[in-house]
Amino acid sequence: MAKSNESSEDNDFDPYLVLNVSRNCGQDEIKNAYRKLCQTYHPDKHLSPDLKRKATEKFTVLNEAFEILSDPEKRRIYDEFGMEGIRAASNSLIKYEDIKARFQQSGHVGGSSYQRDNTFVVQNTAEVLVDATGIAVILEDLSEDEDYIVAPLVVSQLSLATRATVVLSRKDFVIFQYHIQSRRKASSHSLTITTRRQFSSNSYGEVSYIISSQRSLLEGVFSWKLWRRLSERSTGMIEGSYSPLQSQPLLAVTNTRQLSPNTSAQLTWTAGLAPGVLFAFQNTEDSRTATGSMKLGMLDTSVSFGYRRVVGQNGHWKARGRWSIRGWELEVGIGRDLFSYEAAWSVSVRVGLDGIILKCKAGRSGHQIQVPILVVAHPSPLTAIAASLVTSSLFALIQRGIIAPYQYRMDAKRKQKEREERLEKRMKEKNDALTALELMKPAIERCRSREESVSGGGLIIIRALYGASSEISKLSIDSTLENTEQVADVSDALQYFVEDSRLTLYATTKARLMGFWDPTIDSDEKKVLRIWYKFKNALHECEVDDFLPVELPLLSHRVGSS
Template sequence: MSDDMEEIHNEDDYYTFLNIPRDASSEEINNAYRRLSRLYHPDKHTDPDRKMEAELLFSKTKRAYEVLSDAHMRAIYDNLGIAGLETQGWEIVQRTKTPHEIREEYERLARDREERRLQQRTNPKSSVTMTIDATDLFSVYDDESPYLDLRDLFGLPHIEISGMSINQSIEAPLTSKDTAVFSGNLASHNGNGNGGINCSVRRITSEKGWGEVEIGAGNGLTFTTKGFRNFSRGVFGNASLMSHFTANGVRLGTVATLANQLDKHTVGYLTWKAGMQSGMNTMIIRDTPSLHIVFSGYIGIPHTYIALSYTHKMPERDAKLKLTGKAGTFGAVVEYGAEKKISQNSSLSATLGVGVPTGVHLKLKLHRASQTYGATILLCEEILPAPVIYGTIVPLVSWLAIHKLIIQPYLRQQKQAELLKQREANKSRLLEKRREAMAAVDLMRETVRRIVEQEESRKGLVILQAWYGQLVLDGETQEDCGISPEVVDVTVPLQCLVKDSKLILQESSKCSLPGFYDPCPGEDKSLRVRYLFHAVTHEVMISDTESLRIPKQSHRMET
């Protein structure tokens, strides 16, 4: 959640304070204002302390009414909250503008702020990949060998890092339409290394396209031009032309891709390559909330292949299962694996591949924000049962152990630290809100006494007890554990909202209701109400943002 949204979320909600829906009519706003004005008007209180508290609450009621009854101010409040009424340049907006024009003005200012933010961002990206030769784990030793090997003495297999590659890039926004990208890479495999650097500038030429120029140096000088164009709805394409300058002359290569949106979830691609590489590739990608399928076929020199990849998404578990098959002139390979999100910005994946002539290999990858760390472990150059079984079971058991012993305790500790930090930051505000809520409850008591007498005389709606906050588990009662600091007694405020034996609460957080406050910011809250209707006890429990309408037959408690 952004800082702006966090600030808006922590503000008082005028709609909830007046207990009206967000699409309330002028009449509903006026009725709510009159009801609270009668309750908080300073002239109704003679005690100096109560009169002072009433003045503050009456001022808040009047402010809420002024904002929501004015179409201009209400449109600003709906878009930016209370802060938008005071800052963000809204003081220069003409009052003759309609609410729709005000929203358009807000969106324009938001785009300007986004452009300024982008110009201050470099967006660094990096990846580190290792290739590990672990074939010694599953090789068969010759016990009759006349040579003495140190591995025989210590019983340790020989595992080595046979390759490594590092890639790094940063973006440098020049203007709202121009972006420069600097990137570099280093790679080493079996003692041989290479690397290169690249610099490109991309310009958005229109809403339908962009162009890019790139210069690179490494194994010779390269110069590349790229372009993208959206031809019509659902049809787009891109093309690039690369010149590679070497000691033997200039080599040219071109790549062109045409794409078509086949339906809401499916896109087809056709790619043609000529020059340095020659071939044609077709690809169909289908992506839905529950699956991701990619089919591709390539005809070229020296390789030709077909491939199919299926990914099953499990968003409720933040996990994915993947199965891939690929076959061609180079051989065939089957890969299966899983990916799990381990925190808000990090994910971990493991994939086992079995193929000819590649053998058995295990790929591990950790993706954290804009950084990627990967390792490809060659387990066996042949297809044997042992490396396949170990390559499947060991990562699974290791993940379960790491998740239980390290990740879960770490995430719990992080959450607790964040909650403590948030509570400390909101401590003064929480005390002020608690004081304001207690003052509101004191001002309500006389009104509530009259409401209870009226409701009891006709066997109507009487609130027996009501609690708001982190409530106890089902099967327990509030009396069993007492009222904790994370729970607020809201019996009086709810009874004050009863009218004609009915109580209606809107679909929003209840913490802004008069007499309420948020006892545990950032945590899940509930509202539990026990009430009498027709001399029969009822009880209901809802989540913080859920609407409530009582009495209801379904709330009736069994006697």
């Protein structure tokens, strides 16, 4: 099999497009298309050494496309797995079933990859609480002659958590969670084993067993959960737990409802040792997310809120607060998501009765590390309010003065790089199109002569323009392209596809047809193909979106017809 595709991107190679046949065509159509193209691209059809070399390159691609589509087994593999499947089949003598099994295991289907649950996924979280109040003590004692040394930073608490998910099948999962926490000389451990069954897309169930130890005491807790979609906008969940050390089991019933496209609300009722009612809501619009909750219970009553807003390309700032009968806290911070690295980081300051804590967090691919730093212990209310105001102002200044300008410069560099790459690709595509037109020239001239000799007048392409819709809408049949950069004249290339006074282009981007190229600078620019042609000596005109099929001639295209 020819290896020319190894030097080109798989996405730029489509055997159906190379032969200009539909995906449901028969073997006779494939053979006829191949024979016609051979008359254009066979090296022996060209005498010039330069044209012979160019024809050889095109002919190699043509043979590769024909080899795939003329073999039913290879065609079946390509239709489902793309060129990756063809390469796998060429490396060894294996059948379609073997290719399918291999791609299902690797998560590739239909010629493109999709995110499939891995058979084993591990996520780790580490939290290190640092007591930095010793720095203040050192600063206060700098002027005094002290004989003892105070440690400026002390790790007062260490917490490690590991979560491992085992995928038994598409419906069955087993989840192991281990958590260890060490504070001063005391430590606690817990192990949770959860089995989950996905009954359908509308329901699932979980059963968990939690083993925890604290101060030499071992406790086992059994819990369960059932979730079901009740309607298009409503879901329900019931969960409970039981422990031999508890006087009675715990039970919770939750109903979640979508109030609007952007707002959802949740109502939870709990019974047992900690009875109460919880109401929560979430509203998401464009770049902001607001949340709030209110809990009324015998052991805990609280009110909380949260607000998160996206800033710049991937940055964000957030604020949240909580008040309860046990205390209060306020937290503000900034962060950034690095999607290209599957990573994120954030910095925030939390103020509450426990003190002023600086929180640093970083994560990547499901793993996370948190470092809360206790700056001031047990601050006065005035100090806490002042710290929150100063922190909010500082974060705002950092965002406006450092992060926003940096993001602007990085976005400008990224866009400039994309533009340069786009221009380079456009030039290469244009050169390839000109090469193809040079090889197609004899066939195009024969086609025009043949159509001109048809009794009553055949199908003659007078002019065809391909490119940006905004530019083509301003042009007419006689317009020049001297001051237009995003439009290409593809009249000759389109005439090549005319056969027996008919022209058929299948539903795909026209930029990848022989003799065509994409002249637009922005890849997201809407592209159209506008055609003026004569049929039976009458002028016709039509305009077709880039990915729509083309059928010529049609009576509705006739100029002046209703």
